[in-house]
Amino acid sequence: MMEMMDDQLEVTMSQSEETGSKMGLFEFENLGDSQCEPVPSTSGALCKRTRMKYGLVKRVEVSLFRLPDYKISALRPPTPQQFYSEDDSQSSSDTDAKFGESSDSDRPSGKKSKAKKKKKVNNIEHTPIIDSSAFAYVPQETTKTRPDLPEEEITVGLNVLARKKNLMWQRGQVVEVVTKEDGRLKYKVTFEEKGRSLVSGHHIAFEATPKLEQVYVGARVVVNCQDDSVQYRAGILAELPSRKNRLRFLVFLDNHRPIYVGLTLFYMVARPLPDPTDDIQDDVHKRFMKQYIIDWPYPHLTQYKPGQHASVEFNGVQQRCKVDMVDCSLIMVVSECNQHKEWIHRGSLRLSHMPRFLELRRREAEAAVQ
Structure with a gap:
């Protein structure tokens, strides 16, 4: 009879609680495991039937089911590798950059290590890339060869620019043409700023503005150096106008100084060698210019960016410098020793790596x- 009553009064937890709340007569108490009987469940879950006072039974049912993989992963504790994931690393890097933190212990990821390495390169001298891309804008044979044009005469009374002494030219006037015993012609020039000199044709330049058909890479010219203590200096034409140099002429002066000028600021030497x-x-600059003309239109140019460092020769001594500006084929370097500023060519032999590069090319x- 008791077993029949148990079967008739077998209810779920919710049913029992509901019945108890309605009658207000039942008190539940937990029984020991020995008083609990296993009960099969239609859902396949583990069930127990617990006897309660007044002949009622509390049936406890536990349902088991598998969670999705993404929920299981979320419940697992993170591993050290997950703490330093790629996304977290990028976020941490941005935070460090914002607040100025740069501790090595805060840089476990690959991206931050690369960022640190890149920052270090900008603060030390590096071995730059040397580019030899084409620089000419017209066929090579028309830029390195002197045009076959009639020579202009040098006559008495002609206003010219003439060399007064090495690295210095001045305005003057031809007052006499002298023929030497071997047939060579010399020209006596009286300078505007006192003095006179007997010079050869390759030490005289026409004062007139040159024509475009007269200019070529390797031409001997005299430049009006407006920002120099010496107003007129001789040099060699190194670049013709193109989009790469903002339509300017590049001239290497005899003191190795490169300068960009317009057509009206240089003059053609009358009788070049x-x-x-x-x-x-x-001699050093002479070798550089010889090689430069040979390499044209593929001059060797070092790739630099503002802020990078380089070793540059000043008065025979290599000094650590910082690149301040880049202007086409030129860079302005600032000496860290005395803050001296100077424009130099990106292929200059004064850059410590260029002589080594050229020597390597020679050996190759x-x-x-062989």
Whole structure:
């Protein structure tokens, strides 16, 4: 009879609670495991039937089911690798940059290590990339060869620019044409600023503005240096106007100084030597210009950005410098020693790596011939 009553009064937890609340007569108490009987469940879950006072039974049912994988992953504690994931690393990097933190212990990820390495490169001297891309805007044969044009005469009374002494030219006037015993012509020039000199044709420049058909890479010219203590200096034309140099002429002065000028600021030498570099007194600069003309229109240019450092020669001594500005083929460097500023060519031999680069090329060329 008791078993029949148990079966008839078997209810779920919710049913029992509801019945108890309606009657107000039942008190529930937990029984020991020995008084609990296993009950099969239609859902396949583990069930127990617990006897309660007054002949009622409380049926407890536990349902088991599998959570999705993404919920299981979310419940697992994070591993050290997850703490330093790629996304967290990027966020941390942005925070450090904002607040100025740069501790090595805060840089565990690959991205931050690269950022640190890049920042370090900007603060030390590096080995820059040397580019030899084409710079000419017209066929090579029309830029390095002197045009076959009739020579202009040098006559008495002609206003000219003439060399007064090495690295210095002045305005003057031809007062006499002298023929030497070997047939060579010399020109006596009286200078505007006192003095006179007997000079050769390759030390005289026409004062008139040159025509475009007269200019070519390697031409011997005299430049009006408006920001120099010496107003007129001789040099060699190194670039013709193009989009790469903002439609300007580049001239290397005989003191190795490069300068961008317009057509009205330089003058053609009247009787240049077959090899214009023979007029250069400095041997190092002469070798540089010879190689430059050979390499044209593929000059070797070092790639620099403002803020990078380089080792540059000043008065025979290599000094640590910072690149302040870049202007086409030129860079302005500032010496960290005395804050001296100077424009130099990006392929200048004064850059410590350029002599090594050219020596390597020379050896490679010799090995190729053998």
